[in-house]
Amino acid sequence: MSFIETDEHKELRSAVAALGKKYGADYFRACARENRKTDELWAEAGRLGFIGVNLPAEYGGGGAGMYELSIVMEELAASGTGLLMMVVSPAICGNVIARFGTDEQKQRWLPGLASGEITMAFGITEPDAGSNSHTITTTARRDGDQWVLSGQKVFISGVDQAQAVLIVGRTEEAKTGKLAPALFIVPTDAPGFSFTQIPMELENPEKQFQLFLDDVRLPADALVGDPEAALSQLFAGLNPERIMGAASAIGMGRFALGKAIEYVTQRTVWKAPIGSHQAIAHPLAAGKIELELAKLMMQKAAAIYDAGDDWGAAEAANMAKYAAAEAAVKLVDHAVHSMGGNGLTTEYGVAQMLSLVRIARVAPVSREMILNFVASSSLGLPKSY
Incomplete structure (x- = not known):
């Protein structure tokens, strides 16, 4: 595993970020408020090969892995357009079918999952x-x-x-x-x-x-x-779920941080931008550090999963999901607070994230169950359940 992303990874990040920016948070919120789907964004992401980047090339996918799919999730969320079904359709369902499905199941489902023409819950x-x-x-x-x-x-x-x-x-x-x-x-x-x-x-x-x-x-x-191996198959699908949950939380944290930086750099009180005051700057700086640390663990989890080590990926994926959720929740709260009353307005688009980012602590697995897992599986402590 390298800490320096390849040119291909950088190009993927740039391309996904451009797509997210094209639609943006206003589009995403309008879809939510008008009770319509993000069909245009989903379809274009599919045409560009982003949705199925982790699925086998012989079935229309990108032939890459969870590292690449987590890039897609993170960049979309960082643009305010985090698609929840990216976690479910290509990451969980696509991976499970690609690894354990019959040839007929792969032929039936994977091409559509890769292109986005089929969505699976x-x-x-x-x-x-x-x-x-x-x-x-x-x-x-x-x-x-x-x-x-x-x-x-x-x-x-x-x-x-x-x-x-x-x-x-x-x-x-x-x-x-x-x-x-x-x-x-x-x-x-x-x-x-x-x-x-x-x-x-x-x-x-x-x-x-x-x-x-x-x-x-x-x-x-x-x-x-194989019905005899279904439990291991299930958890092989849940590891990508945790990795994508971490990517989503990291992206949301980045989005909120970007909004806060823009505001506190421009907002001037007592002849100085409020971002020059440590009470404003330090929580945002600490949030940046915690977000980057969580991202490193997410990248480690994705690399381990792509290497075929399900057990190692389980530990890292759970840790990444925990760290990303904690960092994102704190950072969104700091972002809202640093913007004062404007942080609670519809115009600035950050307050809406207070409830949305809270999902990261609850789903797809609660922070308490992750702590249980780490205590028993990583530390060897007796189970409490």
Whole structure:
């Protein structure tokens, strides 16, 4: 791993930043307020090869990895246009299918996921399971040559713009009779599949939904990968999720910092720009340091994942997500505070981020569960759960 990005990485950053600037935060907020999707941005990102940059070239992707996809996520978020479905569709679902799907599944789904013409949501969280994936109650049973899925999911992003959802269910193991995790591709138009939107206090074009699977019948080839190895397959998809969550938070932090710097450099009180006062400058400088440290861990996590080390990536990805969330939340708060009353206005576009950036501490995994993971897995401490 090099701390100096290649010319190709620099060119990718520049190109994605230019796309983000073309649409900008005003476009993103207008889509959220007018209840419309960022279809134009998503489609152009797909045409330029940004959405599927991590997916195999033989299926229309860029043939790169999570390092490159995290660049795309970070730069879009830094432009005020962070697309949540980038975390879900190419990072989680695309990676899982590319690594574990059958040839037929790869041919069916990956070209569309790479181009952005197909969007796939991801369904793991349940009303009563929370962060405990071992207590998922969505079940899948065999009925002849079909699977029948029943259950519920909650806080599932972007289902209204997805053609399918990668659902985490549980199947009965033939040897033990116990329920084991399994992954299924469920088309959103499948009979028995329905969803309702969850009202959220977030200004975001991509909405949250509760899903209902009422005896949804699927063909045998809806199952992704080996059911005996589904748990490892699941976590191989969650590592990219944490990396992209970190990239999103870092991008949001950069956006808020840029807004604050612009304001405190121009705003003059007592004959000097307020940015010259340490009470204003020091929190922003500390935020910059913390953001850069989190970015280093995110880059490390992406490099480890791309090298094929899932366990090493799990530790680094969780740490990166934790560090990025903490840095971004603090930095957005400092940015708003440094701008005084203007920081709370619609015009300056920073106050809206107070609730949006808070997601980074809660999803896709809470800061407390990351601390649990690090305590038990990295430090060898007894589990508290």
